[in-house]
Amino acid sequence: MSDGMSKATLPGLAQIRDEIDRLDADIQALISARARCAQQVALVKQAEDPEATVFYRPEREAQVLQKVMARNEGPLHPEEMARLFREIMSACLALEHPLRIAFLGPNGTFTQTAALKHFGHSVQTVPLNTIDEVFREVEAGAVNYGVVPVENTTEGIVTHTADSFLTSSARIIGEVELRIHHHLLVAEGTRVESISRIYSHQQSLAQCRKWLDAHFPKAERVAVSSNAEAARRIKGEWHSAAIAGETAADMYGLVKRHECIEDNPSNTTRFLIIGTESVSPSGEDKTSIVVTMKRNQAGALHDILAPFAARGINLTRIESRPSKNDIWTYVFFIDFEGHQDDPRVREVMSELDPVVSDVKVLGSYPRAVL
Numbered sequence: 001m002s003d004g005m006s007k008a009t010l011p012g013l014a015q016i017r018d019e020i021d022r023l024d025a026d027i028q029a030l031i032s033a034r035a036r037c038a039q040q041v042a043l044v045k046q047a048e049d050p051e052a053t054v055f056y057r058p059e060r061e062a063q064v065l066q067k068v069m070a071r072n073e074g075p076l077h078p079e080e081m082a083r084l085f086r087e088i089m090s091a092c093l094a095l096e097h098p099l100r101i102a103f104l105g106p107n108g109t110f111t112q113t114a115a116l117k118h119f120g121h122s123v124q125t126v127p128l129n130t131i132d133e134v135f136r137e138v139e140a141g142a143v144n145y146g147v148v149p150v151e152n153t154t155e156g157i158v159t160h161t162a163d164s165f166l167t168s169s170a171r172i173i174g175e176v177e178l179r180i181h182h183h184l185l186v187a188e189g190t191r192v193e194s195i196s197r198i199y200s201h202q203q204s205l206a207q208c209r210k211w212l213d214a215h216f217p218k219a220e221r222v223a224v225s226s227n228a229e230a231a232r233r234i235k236g237e238w239h240s241a242a243i244a245g246e247t248a249a250d251m252y253g254l255v256k257r258h259e260c261i262e263d264n265p266s267n268t269t270r271f272l273i274i275g276t277e278s279v280s281p282s283g284e285d286k287t288s289i290v291v292t293m294k295r296n297q298a299g300a301l302h303d304i305l306a307p308f309a310a311r312g313i314n315l316t317r318i319e320s321r322p323s324k325n326d327i328w329t330y331v332f333f334i335d336f337e338g339h340q341d342d343p344r345v346r347e348v349m350s351e352l353d354p355v356v357s358d359v360k361v362l363g364s365y366p367r368a369v370l
């Protein structure tokens with residue numbers, strides 16, 4: 001044993017189990033006490049704002065998780081411990097107000113996995129067919145929050161999500177990152193030699209391009225609306241395979257013929273949580289803005305970036321897209337560290353104003369903890 005306990009000094013199995021039973025009872029009593037505190041918090045929030053009570057507070061949840069990780073002493077990994085607390089908070093919040101979370105469906109997509117990673121499992125997830133619908137349902141107040149993919153380390157920006165922000169009033173209230181592992185799935189009984197068609201989402205086909213070239217150069221690659229849809233399709237097709245993740249494999253009872261076939265082993269997708277409220281500072285925040293450049297202005301990009309550089313504000317992403325209003329004009333999506341209430345960030349924003357045609361804050365939100 002690594003911590004110096006030899007067999008001779010170990011207590012007996014029954015004794016250790018008695019100790020575990022005692023600890024479980026203590027943990028359970030403490031979780032119940034915590035849940036009662038959360039109920040009291042809900043009453044205070046309701047008293048403060050009876051008309052539009054907002055129970056979910058992303059900045060507070062991020063702080064709770066950061067504290068859990070900082071004080072963790074093992075043997076559990078800090079992220080594992082934070083995941084347990086993630087679920088406790090999710091259950092506490094659901095006591096008052098089970099959140100409805102729209103995501104890019106159907107059930108079994110990576111976006112659903114991302115939603116559950118961010119909010120825990122005590123929420124109701126609502127699958128929608130398109131990114132547009134997720135934005136619309138959030139704006140209409142039909143759901144509390146929405147989850148949409150925004151960028152992938154292999155394939156880059158999800159243009160549809162970026163473009164939706166140009167016309168939507170939805171705000172970014174959080175982010176979540178997910179390591180994406182793809183598997184080649186088949187229905188039970190499908191022989192690998194007979195596979196002539198492979199279904200997946202276009203992004204996933206791209207993320208596994210080299211593997212497919214090497215292993216299935218002759219198979220037809222068919223892009224469908226989601227990985228989960230690919231998994232659903234092959235249930236009855238003995239000559240077909242799908243590329244999708246673990247959840248879709250379980251959901252449709254498929255066999256994993258080859259695991260982790262993504263070309264880049266650190267393949268990661270970042271998702272955004274969208275809502276209608278603004279979020280208070282957590283201390284570890286990011287801000288996303290979209291800037292419309294003036295037309296044909298020399299040095300425009302330099303003018304936009306200079307105020308950030310002058311204050312040592314770290315940019316985490318910059319992406320240009322065609323503006324939808326005028327040909328050959330562009331918008332820049334810029335993510336940077338800090339909250340829009342920080343004095344330094346306020347200064348940057350006021351310096352940007354005169355040099356650009358428009359600047360819109362999409363939101364300030366806690367940096368992903370898990």
Ligand SMILES: C=C(O[C@@H]1C=C(C(=O)O)C=C[C@H]1O)C(=O)O
Nearest residue numbers: 038041055056057060061089092
């Ligand atoms: C209890 C609160 O409300 C919710 C539940 C939380 C928790 O269980 O710790 C944290 C933030 C909120 O989403 C709070 O705001 O403190």
